[in-house]
Amino acid sequence: MSLVSSLIEQAIHRTALRPWPGLAVDADTWRAATLGLGAGEVSLVALWAGDAGTVHMALRDPADGQSVVLSLATTDGTFPSVGLTHPPALRPERVIRELHGLVPEGCPDDRDWLDQGRWGVRHPLGAATAVAADGDAYAFRAAEGVPMHQIAVGPVHAGIIEPGHFRFTANGEHVVRLEERLGYVHKGVDSLLRGASIVDGARLAARVSGDSTVAYSIAYARAVEAALGLAIPERAVWLRALMAELERIANHLGDIGAICNDAAFAMMLAHCGVLREQVLRAAKATFGHRLMMDRVIPGGVAVDLTDAAPIRKLVAAIRSAFPALISLYDNSASLQNRTVSTGTLDAGLARQYAVGGPVGRASGLTFDARKAPGYAPYPDLVFNIPVRESGDVDGRVWIRIDEVNESLGLIDQILTRLPSGPIAVALPTASEPSEGVALAEAFRGDVMAWVKLGADGRLAAAHLRDASVFQWPLLEAVIENNIVADFPLCNKSFNCSYSGHDL
């Protein structure tokens, strides 16, 4: 019997969660799950705390894709540490501890993660005690040996990127250790979602990570719809996918250009930048917003497609310009020299972290939320999930190139088969308490949304989990033994979200 099935059997009772089984468990079952994670029998999808001192752990069976959410009601403010047996859980666990004041017993890392001692409050989602906001010191891990030196980078970086701090310990040019310190863009999203209306929650979800606004809106809307048991019109489902694929193409084009630019190959950025701009203009012409923010709403979509011509023209333009760019990438030895075998992510680590997106798929993982668990309309569409084994910067570039081509094919199919009819249904007013969870595949990996609705129809609690949560720690791993100058390249090839991680 698989671990997931045995967890389902051991549950005290089923929670109100839809569509995955929601299992109320005791500490022993929780512990069994942490051991299963450590042994690689299940993958960690997310770890977070909801309301009333309850901690949740979403798991996926890597064999059949079956997902469950374990919910443990803490009685004394503690829960068995997951990070003790499964390192990917360490940061989410530290976040639970500092935001909610719930203690992971046995957690090997007692440092705060997002809390830098500047909020003026401790445990803002728990007891919320006021404290001085004069900032905490942070104990970076030491690296021993001579001669070592440290390089501190950030939070304000040289480029137009988000803020975060990187502490390198180097031996000459070689990076011996990289440690990240994040949390600079923590905006308290979980606390703002608490008690918000479904509509206000949607506006927040769309602004967790601006580059993935469509994917976040889809994940959030599907979680709300699952909780309410609401079926939305077919046309809305297909329009959502159309927007999601446009977003994927725009971001992949931006990333391909930016990665090459970090290898001082600016021409690629210039040409990819032109194509990316054309995607955003087609989005504006079709849906009225360049990033398509707030166009996906709970219940459907906010704007209908009246004229598909700009998108058809865009697809044709990319199809005609992109192949030459691909061969430019493939045939420039100076560029390949920088990307091939740089920043290699080991397949075993990728599997342990169940890392999504191009980062995982360049290291042999096949997971893509559009295929497994899969959500409408993707099971009706023909497309491949590109997978590579090399795990290096080059592999991650190629996954993006291949995905641009797959997404162009998806857009063709969507435009040809787009159903007619209404684009949204009204949300039912007050309902009974319910819970919903959903995944959506953003360009950088799967986004998970979990919502708990109260009897008043508002959000009692909600949580959004970016793919970056499990990608950031791996960036620390891939830079080891590379030279300092290759860090920007490794970092860009991951392109993790700071805002999506910090929430």
Added chain:
Amino acid sequence: MRTFLLKGLFGRPLTEAAPKVDASELEELATLLGDTARRKLGRSLSIREVDAGSCNGCELEIHALNNAYYDLERFGLRFVASPRHADVLLVTGPVTRNMKEALERTYAATPAPKWVVAVGDCGVNCGVFKGSYAVAGSVADVIPVDVSIPGCPPEPTALLKGLIALIDANER
């Protein structure tokens, strides 16, 4: 590679005409900037972008200013890597409590005369993040702001208009 270079040399540029800036907007800015700027800097301004807590939507559109359609550098405006090289801080927000000190220090590291442009609804008024324990306030709550460019996110043309207004006003 050769094809790309030849096309670049002989093809028509994609760059579009600059957006028009409202005369009254200009007047207002000119007064604000005074003539120190003109004397010291002429038409060229160096910009340092600071993300003080944004969702990264604003950054995407600020990036777009560098693409061939908008080509920011033709106006003498360019992004620089350090506040010590900058005349203008382009700040997106809301300013989080964890970024407040970094923003203040960046402002202090920028040599005078200097201007601050607050970008996006969040930079201007904290947007949807208003009221959070983790948000210190809008950009203006933390450092003095000269120009505000609202929008969620502001489109590149809106950003361009705001920045051109800054140099035009600077010229008067």
